[in-house]
Amino acid sequence: MNNNTSIIVTSEKLNLQTCYDFVKDPSCGGIALFVGTVRNHSYQKEVTLLNFSSYSSMAVKEMTKIAEQAIASFDIYKIAIHHATGDLQIGDIPVIIAVSSAHRGAAFKACEYAIDTLKETVPIWKKEHFIDGQVWVNTHP
Amino acid sequence: MKIKVLFFGIFTDIFGKTTIELEVPSPINVVELKAFIIKNNPKSTALHFAVALGETYADDNARIHEQQVVALIPPVSGG
Numbered sequence: 263m264n265n266n267t268s269i270i271v272t273s274e275k276l277n278l279q280t281c282y283d284f285v286k287d288p289s290c291g292g293i294a295l296f297v298g299t300v301r302n303h304s305y306q307k308e309v310t311l312l313n314f315s316s317y318s319s320m321a322v323k324e325m326t327k328i329a330e331q332a333i334a335s336f337d338i339y340k341i342a343i344h345h346a347t348g349d350l351q352i353g354d355i356p357v358i359i360a361v362s363s364a365h366r367g368a369a370f371k372a373c374e375y376a377i378d379t380l381k382e383t384v385p386i387w388k389k390e391h392f393i394d395g396q397v398w399v400n401t402h403p
Numbered sequence: 404m405k406i407k408v409l410f411f412g413i414f415t416d417i418f419g420k421t422t423i424e425l426e427v428p429s430p431i432n433v434v435e436l437k438a439f440i441i442k443n444n445p446k447s448t449a450l451h452f453a454v455a456l457g458e459t460y461a462d463d464n465a466r467i468h469e470q471q472v473v474a475l476i477p478p479v480s481g482g
Contacts, residue, residue: 298482314481317411317474320458321481345481357482377482385455385474386481387412398413399480400451 267329268342271318271386276346281360285340290362294369296377298357300350304399310391314347314356317385321345324384328376336372338363343376345386356388404429406467408440409474417446427467434463436473452477 268284278297285293300312329341342360350356359376363369388399408425410418427439433454441450454461455474467473 315412315415316481317409317455317458317476320455320474323458381479381482383460383479384481385411385476385479387477388480389412398416398477400413400478 264326264330264333266333266340267326268340268344269322269325269329270342270344271316271321271325272344272346273348274346276344276355276358278355278358281342281344281358284342285360285362287339287362289364290339291364292366292369293360293362294366294373295361296357296359296373297355298377300352300354300356302352304390304392307392309352310393311352312350312356313389313391314345314350315387315389316345316347318347320385325380328379328383331379332361332372332376335375336363337365337368338372341372341376343380345380345384347386404431404469406436406470407472409472411474412477412480414450414452414475414477417444417448417450419445429469431467432463433461433465433467436467437463440475450477 325343332341339362344358346356359373361369361372390397408423410421453476
């Protein structure tokens with residue numbers, strides 16, 4: 263594990279400050295944060311909660327690959343990728359990505375790369391619960 | 404030969420469990436295993452999935468060994 267990466271899959275509530283504190287550094291001129299939040303609707307239907315399940319050991323491996331690739335591809339210093347599992351209510355935070363870099367451009371790009379790739383490759387699944395039922399979300403492919 | 408299969412996401416509903424011991428022809432590679440599982444699908448729904456061996460996405464031609472843990476990865480939706 264790289265000292266410049268923080269990878270967590272947890273059933274605990276995610277902590278924005280923890281991610282921020284991990285990536286901040288005197289050498290960095292900026293920190294980009296992506297915070298995923300549970301939305302109250304999906305395809306015009308009212309969502310009551312989302313359940314996230316994971317293949318946790320593999321999810322950590324895939325998230326680690328993303329973080330290491332982000333460091334290799336962009337001029338960034340540190341990256342944190344934290345994902346929550348279990349039942350999340352509207353407004354709760356399923357995912358946080360924090361990236362620090364000397365200049366803002368690299369942090370923005372790495373942050374977008376990380377969330378886009380996470381949604382394509384990390385073995386985590388979301389089940390949307392509605393008032394009248396539930397459905398597995400199949401985003402990728 | 405026997406392998407251990409792990410189910411996740413929608414597959415836990417389709418197969419009604421999170422893991423099974425499965426008797427499969429030997430030798431077998433990933434693409435052959437996928438065909439075997441689709442053929443023996445308990446439901447009529449279409450199955451789309453990747454296969455992971457050793458917690459890593461496996462190529463179609465990767466060989467599967469006796470007692471190996473094989474994870475079926477339906478389309479992911481994290482984030």
